[in-house]
Amino acid sequence: MTIKGIDVSNYQSATYDLTGCDFVFVKATEGVSYVNPKHADQVARARANGRVVGHYHYLRATSSLAAQMDYFLAHAAPRAGELMAVDWEEAGVSCAEKDSAIKYLRSKAGGRKVLLYCSQSYWTGRDTTSYAGDGLWIAQYNGKPGQPSIQAKWVIHQYTSTPLDTNVAAFSSRAEMAAWAAGEDQDMALTKDDVETLAGTDGVFLAPKDAADYSDDESSPDHYWSFGSHVNDNTTRIRRVDKAVAALTAQVAALTATIGTLAQGGALTAAEVQAAAEAGAKAALEQLGAKLQED
Structure with a gap:
């Protein structure tokens, strides 16, 4: 499933129509000398x-x-949970320079997601690394929302520019996209390189709970993927517990506020409070406790 969004720039009004839109990308800067006044x-x-x-x-x-990325950050001033994108469509910017810009921006992004925006022709004809930071925003005006002519996984598809740039994103809801932007629930499968990085460069690997599922043979896929599955399973559990704690904390805060209000109004005695x-x-x-037992 997908959700719909738009992207706007100086060419659009500051009071653009939001009907049916779940997300909005706004042009911030170009080079080191232009800022979108709107x-x-x-x-x-x-x-x-x-x-x-x-x-x-x-x-x-x-x-x-690097100067462009610093300029962008300074003028865009993105908040936590907001996305950023590098727009690659000028012929003089090479694939290597595109990659360098994204990597530099990610290093300065404070955990915010950084996307690559480019056309289908750039992705299939000029890109040689398949690097898109945290996700690919692909532009192909084929009138087929969510069906760009590429093999790579994409996050956003800009499928038309009429009457303005319109996109779909590969999320089932606005809440899901917001959670992804905020870095929540991203239980991505680990690659062999990821596992080796986590395990350390000395070749010592952490065994999963069930040692029978773990292979000591480094040539065996199980040597990596069973470990990766183990890490992902535990990461998922930790995130569920974190959410349960956050929800209960909010409930306690709300209850405390209600009790305080009743106490101030004289509806409860000190002992009752x-x-x-x-x-x-x-x-x-x-x-x-019950939630932890479930998880």
Whole structure:
């Protein structure tokens, strides 16, 4: 399933139509000398209406790539959980320079997702590394949302420019895309290189819970993939527990606020307030314990 979004620049109004849109990308900068004068207002509109927000920079061949990325960050000022994209469509910018720009931006991004935007012709005709940072935003105006003519996995497909640039993203809901942008629930399979990095360069590997599923033979796929599965399974469990703790913390906070309001209004005595607080805390702990047992 996919969701719909748009991207806007100085050519669009700061009060663009949000009907049917789940996400909005806004052009921020070009090179080291241009800032979209409507960027702040266009971003503010998306934020105020609860859309997933992205910012993008148009790469120029006339200036330092690192300087461009610094310029972009300074003027886009993305918030936590907002996306960034490098727009690669100028002929003078090579594939290697595109890669360098994305890697530099990711190093400065503070955990924010960085995407590559390019056309289908650039991806299939100019790209030689298949590197797209955290995800590929592919442009092909084929009138077939979610069906670009590429083999690579994509995150966003820009399928038309009429009446404005319109996209679909490979998420089932706005909430799912927002969670991905924020770095939540990304249980990606580990590659052999990932496993070796986690295990260390000395060749010592951590065994999974069931040692029978672990191969000491480094030439065996199980030597890597059973370990990768083990790590991913435990990562998933930890994230579920983290979510349970966060949810219960919010419930306790809401209960505490309600009790405080009742106490201030004289509806409860001091003893009743203490008893209610203790009962709420006990119930929350029991609920968390049950959740941990489930997971």
